[in-house]
Amino acid sequence: MPRFSVIVPAYQVQAYLHECLESVLSQSCPDLELIVVDDCSPDACGAIIDEFAARDTRVRPVHLPENVGLGRARNAGVAHASGDYLLFLDSDDTLTPDALRSVADRLKETGEPDVLVFDYARTYWTGEAIRNQAALHLTEQGPAPFRLEDRPGLLRLLMVAWNKAYRREFVEKGGFVFPPGVYEDTPWTYPVLMTAESIATLDRVCVHYRQRRQGSILRTTSERHFDVFEQYDRVFAYLDERPELDRWRPVLFRRMVHHLAIVYSRRDRLPRGSRADFLRRARAHYRRYRTPGVPGPMRCRIHHVLIRFGLHRTYRTLQLASALHRATARTTGKLLRGLRSAALTTHYRVQRCLPLRADRAVFAAYDGRGHGCNPGALEAAFRDLAPHVRTAWIAHREYHHTIPPGPRRIVPGTAAYWTALARSRYLVSNTGFDDRLAKRRGQVLIQTGHGTPLGHIGLDLQERPAAARGRDFARLLKDVDRWDYVLSANRHTTLTHERVHPGRYTTLEYGYPRNDVFRTSTPADVARLRASLGIPRGAVAILYAPTHRDYRRSQRHPLDLQRIVRRLGPRFVVLARAHHAYDTALTRTCGRVVDVSGHPSIESLCLASDALVTDYSSLMFDYANLDRPIVVHADDWEAYDAARGTYFDLREVPPGAVARGEDELIDIFATGHWRGSRSTQLRAAFRERFCTYDDGRAAERVVRRVVLGESELPPVVPLGERRPVPSAAASLTREPLTTVPLPAGPHAVTDSL
Template identity: 45%
Template sequence: MPRLSVIVPVHRVQGFLRECLDSVLAQSFTDWQLIAVDDRSPDRSGEILDAYAARDPRITVLHLEENAGLGPARNAALPHATGDHLLFLDSDDTLTPGALRAIADRLDETGDPDVLVFDYVRAHWWGGVRRNALAHVLARTGAAPGGVFTAAEHPEILELLMVAWNKTYRRDFVERHGFRFPPGYYEDTPWTFPVLLTAGRIAALDRVCVGYRQRPTGSILSTTSRRHFDLHEQYRRVFSYVDEHPELAPWKPYLHRKAGEHCLDVLGKPDRLPPADRAEFFRATARLLREHRPPGAGTGPAPKVLRLPYAAYLLGRRAAAVRRRAGGTAARLRTVAAERAGRAWQFAHRRRPLDRELALYSAFHHRGVLGDPAAIHRAARELAPHIRGVWVVRPEHAHQVPEGVEHVAPGSRRHLALQARAAWFVNDVTWPWMPVKRPGSVHIQTHRGTPLKYQGADLRTRPGARQGPDVPRMLRRADLWDYSLVANRHSERVWDRAFPCHFTSLRTGSPRNDVLVRGDTARGAAARARLGIPAGHTVVLYAPARRDHVRGGHVEPFDPARLAADLGPGRTLVVRLHPSLADGPARGLGLAELHRRGVLVDATDEPHVEDLMLASDVLVTDHSSLMFDYANLDRPIVVHADDLAAVAASRGLYLDVTAEPPGRVTRTYEELAALFASDAWRDEESARLRARFRAVYNEFDDGRAAERVVRTLMLGEPVPAAAPADRAAAASLPAPAAGRDDLLQRS
């Protein structure tokens, strides 16, 4: 008896069917059967199914004599299902890699619940991928005591997409209650509501398991047809089921409201119903709700609207559309007015003298107190406390600002007023609200590490890398820079080429790397404790770069769960995705679930990557510039260069990091696993490669970069450049007198 029975109804999907079937066959979990139902498909779908069944005995194909529709086709497969749990997969959708393993593990973990609800992504035909907006519901309900709950305990589970394919169902639960799909459109409605309301044990899996294909055409529910009138009959089936089960009577008001909302949603879409049938649909909806109105119902928005005549409803919709258009126009006018008012406000403040004791800071496009600017800010508070430091931080990140640090929202009147008078500007990107640079103000560009991928003007030769970057705008903003901080001569050359503007290079070292050079063991230990890493464990930090040549920015070159297992006992895998992927679907494809189960640690939300580096014993990365920072720790680095050629072709690379790497290089997962199995990742050859790499790329990092910036630029004190050959000594000795020119290289 298999663990899972996967049921796939098939009709007119010959262009997508192979991808669907392959997504099942490629699963690492193999204890399944697949029952495919050829619903009298007029294309070659039936032939494709037979060919797959001939190659794999786990696939059973049923050929219906007449086209029955999606619901009856699923029903036809049920008597042939022998698995413990049922899973319905539409034939143009796909399972994500590892989905069945994650589902099976969660079923085991929660003791075979009646229903398991999992997540999905909308995979658009143009390549975009968008995660379910209600994914947080799965994360919250997944944390229920014992992992299981009922709809009464967590009614928000009913707000998720009412479809059959985002759930598994215990087969004996389905058979005991006689659940079947009805014919017609919206067949999922009278299946899903009764199933969820009846289930005594529901579990949730916060993992993306299905790619829900979004076609420009072809969806049955997107066609214009009178078949949409089926929705009323489907809700009558739901109400009939509730009437037959008195214990479900408290759900009647909720279902009554949902029926009204669902019907009005269909009515509000102009491509669903023929224009001549819209009034009839409205009246049929009102009749449905009158028939099944429970005591006390009718106060919600949908039933109240449906008590009006159709003409009044139509007038209301048209009035609402006019208000929306007027509101949109008004919003645009308000935006233009606000921009003009902001410029006037800024102009008024520019008439006042510069405030030599005011500095504005920003990092990572206003994401918080981070990176090099944060290190300079800390040094300035200690060495130049008379200079008031204000951070520009987006409101959604304001909660991460440390207590006692002043901050403003970007584009606000207060921000513009401060910007008009500030003498010091410290940023690792650019200032988008800077129309005029005042004489006497000083702009310090810290960058975000040593450049490995093409930047600035060099992106003109790689138009596919950034979907058409606005290079002229980049250069206009770079014209504001007075000083560009560099950690090595490679960076100096690249910034001079990528941004051919009038700034001065400062050989200061990278301020954010000061803590790495000093090896702050307390911060590392605190990060380990915060992440729950067992004492004495070897920590492997896996930090892949964003892929600009891939839509969505993320590619998983290997299964992180497999690596975590292959590392063996006494080792913890910590994964940190690029910050731009933190809210995307990448984590939902397994990382969040692996973290919850304790297989690995997902540290993507950790704001300070320096803490993660200090907490780790070895870095595994690809073409991420993090390797240049990490080398300051003098700890092993492994470069996993599985797709370096694709990155070089699409984005462009200044260096071939496999030719002069900071440590061992692997190109396949087998090589990576073998490296850790043999301990070659920390052998003498690894140390030799790292020493050569450090000599070149940690050239000016000596642990005093932030101090050097503050003393040299803000206080005007003479401080020498770091001595590359004696980094440790330079960090512990007082600075001898010297001229500022020791630091400078004119661009």
Template identity: 50%
Template sequence: MPRLSVIVPVFKVQGYLRECMDSVLGQSFRDLEVIAVDDCSPDGSGRILDEYAARDDRVTVLHLPENVGLGRARNAGVERATGDYLLFLDSDDSYLDGALEAITRRLEACGEPDVLVFDHVRSYWWNGVRESIFGDLLASTGTKAESVFENPRLLRLFAVAWNKAYRREFYQGHGLSFQPGLYEDAPLAYEVMISAETIGCLPRACVTYRQRPQGAITRSPGRKHFDIFPQYESLFAFLDERPHLDSLRPLLFERMISHYGFCIQRPDRVHPHDRRKYFRRATEHYRRYCPDGFTPPGGRAALPFRLIAARSYTGLALLERAKTARRKLIKQSRKAKHLLGRAVYKAYYAFQRRLPVDEKLVVYSAYWDRGVSCNPAAIQRKAAELAPGLRAVWVVRPGVVPDLPEGTDYVLPRSPRYWRTMARARFLVNNVNFPDFVVKRPGQIHLQTHHGTPLKSMGLDQQKYPAANMSFGALLRRASRWDWSVSSNPHSTEVWDRVYPCPYQHVEAGYPRNDVYATATDEDVLEIRRRLGIAPDKTAVLYAPTMRDYRKGFVPELDLERVSRALGDRYVLLVRTHYFYGANSALSELQERGVLLDVSRHPSIEELNLASDAMITDYSSAMFDYAVLDRPIISYVPDWEAYSASRGVYFELVSGRPGETPGVVARTEDELIEAFTSGAWDSARTAELRAAFRERFCPWEDGHAAERVVRRVLLGEDESALPAVVPMSERKPARTPRVADARSGAAEVRVPSVT
């Protein structure tokens, strides 16, 4: 008997079906059966299902002789199911990676509840993904399983079939089944919830709920939307047979009328010429099912509810006209405000540019105003030491303000002070380009610090690669504002000259953000590890992959759980996703289970590098910074051909040649695991490769890069006055945590500010 039975009803979805089936059969959790019900689909869906059944004996296909609709197709699947728990998955939706593993673990943690409700995300045709609104409610219960009598808020969860796992004995023992027609999910979902004695919740998103641009039956207007009325009639008939559930009638009634109010306002559901008749049916149900003493909800959002209660179709029509007029007015007002605001600020910015430049003002920004970090932050810290008369102002987004270092002076983009500051500052420092509307005025100095050594093609070199999606003319106009460009090594100088062919000067200084690797002490390293919760006896391995231009979102190239288990208890795996990606629920779950540490939102990559004993990366410029520490670098590059073809690279990272490959190269998970279990990751051979790599890419990284930049650019000193580069043989980068722990005995702990 399998643990899970996944029931997939199928009708006219041949374009989505393979993705759906792959998402189920490709799960790490294998103890399942898939019952795919071909609802007499007129397209190639039945043939596709038969292909899957021929390849995987976990798949059973039922070919129905006639089309019976979504609900009864699910019922047919339930009759064939043998698993401990039932799950329903619509054939144009899909499971997220690790979903079934997470569901089964939660079932155990909740004590095998009658029902487990899990979260979802909505995906859109333009590759947009939106989280649900139910995460907080699902998280609030923890692992406690309770009934709706104990927690009535559970009835406010999304009333669909596919966000739940149902204990089969419970489901079949209560005679639960779907009714024919549209909106079949709602009554079944409520019947399940009110019948269950134990309901568990999982806040992890498990299903991708596809929002199709067209073709979804619930978003096609027509009389079929009147099916909602018999569906709710069946729900209240269910209640009539179970008087012990009467206390739940008011909440279920409120859910029903709210559903009617939602649908009647949607032109993609109820056609305008059907609206009056639909409204009349809704008011009939209000009179028939309204519990004694019921009070309609208040607030503006509940106005359609109260209009149904008052049987005022005229009021509803006036409400719709008022909404339409309000939307039109808001749109017109925003357009006018935008045009007026642009004109006002443009004039204000031009006026400020006619005023004298403030010789002491320096504007900093990093990563498109994401906060105080990277090379600009290191330059600001050194400027405070060497040029205390200069005033620093950061441009930051509103959302990062609470996390700014204490005492940071900042402006918000496009605010009045922003325009004034950008117009008057003597120096503008950024690791990316300032927006196109920023004007380079006489007397201003723009310093471009960059934020990585280029392995992938940059600037004009991207024109011949398919991943490029930009205006190269606009790129050159932005680069033409630079006065200075920081270079971390001769390779970068050569690349910047070619790809940004504009009349700026190079500051061949090394990267200021890397100075900390030469100045951090053993105590600093150990204190960072303590704050991260890494035990002294652990070997910390930092996995820091870059983004893929040819792919949307963070998709791990590794089975992180498998790698972590294979490495064993001696190791701890730290995972940091690229800053372009948001929070990842799968990583959070792995962290909760103690499989790894998700450090994606940690504010300082420099601290993570110092805390780790080795780095696994791919094409990320993080490898060049990590090489400064002279610690092992493992290149995990399973998609080297795809990446190099789509983006272009400047050298063959996988060649194994000195100066191109920083250490072990693994093309598969097995090779990566073998690199650690065999000790190859930290061998004499990898040390030789790393030495050659450092010689080529870290010649100036001696701890004085920020000083060189400050003296050359902000203080205007001659190049001959800059600190001489410390020879590679004389440098002493921060020691690995293993060595630091063995040799550290200092009483005082000093942690460098690297955020």
């Protein structure tokens, strides 16, 4: 008997069926049967199903003699199922990698519940993937399994059958079947959740829900959407037959009203001329199933007024008025933006005619994303070593909390911003300033960079269209011509920069200022940072920080972090840090996995951690200065190298152990190889090559050379004489973990060194 029966009905989806079935058969949990139901499809679906059945014995084809619709096709699949749990998958959707393994692990943890609810992400034809916005209801914190009374918020999730796993015996005992119609999930999902004695959640995206550009039933304008009324008749008939479930009537009434309002208000569902009739039927359903005292939030009240009174013309009038208001606002806003831009241009030209201020310096990092990186360390060094120079920091308002006391805060695009660019002697950034910057005689521009390059940069990207993404290389060279000094951490970075960024600047091979903190911090600083992050005393904190992929439009999620910490045991904690190029986090804070994407200081996270897991991020070169274990997760090296191009094969000169998959990564930590003698040898060779100058005084050398004009600079401390602050796990014992509660929600710590 297989663990899972995955049921896939197929009808006119020949373009998507291969990908769907492959996503199931390639799962790392092979204990499954795949029941594919050919709903008498007129295209090649039947032949595709037979091809898969011929090559894999786990595929069980079911060919129906006539088209019966999605719901009845699923029923036919259930009749052939023999697995412990049933999962439904639409034939144009896909399972995410390792989804079934995560489901199996969670089912075992929660004592084989009747229903397990997991998450999904909508995927668009553009390549964009957006996670379910109501995923907060899937938190795994708290007791599990539970009943619906304990977590009624689950009824606010999308009412579909394919985001759950159902114990087959529970389905058979309850006699649950799908009715005909296009909204067949509604009278299945509500009764299942209300009846289940035990429910559990899995806070993981297991299904990619394809948003087809055309062809989706729910996005087709048709009178078939009137089917929603019959389906809610079935839901309330189910309640009528079971008085013990009557407590759910108010909730279901609210959900019905919301659902009817959504169908009515979507412009792509109801044909012209049928909307008034739909509203009349909705009003009749409202009166038939009305439950006193139901309306809640304002949006719900608007829906109730619309459905209860059938204000079709009033609703259309409000829609037209709203559209007119938006159009007027857009026109007015465009005009105001044009006037503001002209005024700021004039202001900048005037400021450039005024004398340069030799005692002013302006800093920026990552295009205004806050205080940090090399410019952040240099700004602090300016205040310490050249206090006569007044500093200012450019950042968007939402990042002002990251700026420490001392520098003046400046918002990009304001008059103060253009004044600073026009009159400050020193301009410091790790990316670049506005393209409209006209550098004046006497101004000094310091390009700090933001990492030792592994992947191609600069002019080397001309032959890499996936990585270049329409980059303007003429503009790049114009920016290079403004540079006076470029910072470098090692000889490899110097040689690369001078070749791919050809210019007349001076390279300061002094080390990276952002790494100075690794030498100046103390064990007390490390302990304070770990406490602020909620890391239990005695725990091993793994910092997971992958880089971005040029060949993908969205962020990769190659590792199941929850599974990793479950396999490694209670002594391990994972700090997950998304790359700054993405606006979304890698994961949600849950248990021993903590989202630190919002933390303002990557250096502080490095200090708080005991080991780094990364792929091809330049962070590994900085982290090596701490002389702490590094594990490289290189599961897609060939694809990364093909798209981006690399300056050397990281697998041949790694800073530590190399894992090519999730299980291998788990094994590296479980066996202790992550900090074994071989990993130590690899790290020592890596540090010898790339950490030559990072001795804790890089920022001091830059300020003394550029600002103070000194020629005698502090000598570089030899690598063998450096003593970076040790990690908390360096002297790890077998003492039990102290019970320090981890954060319960998305983590955004503001504490930094």
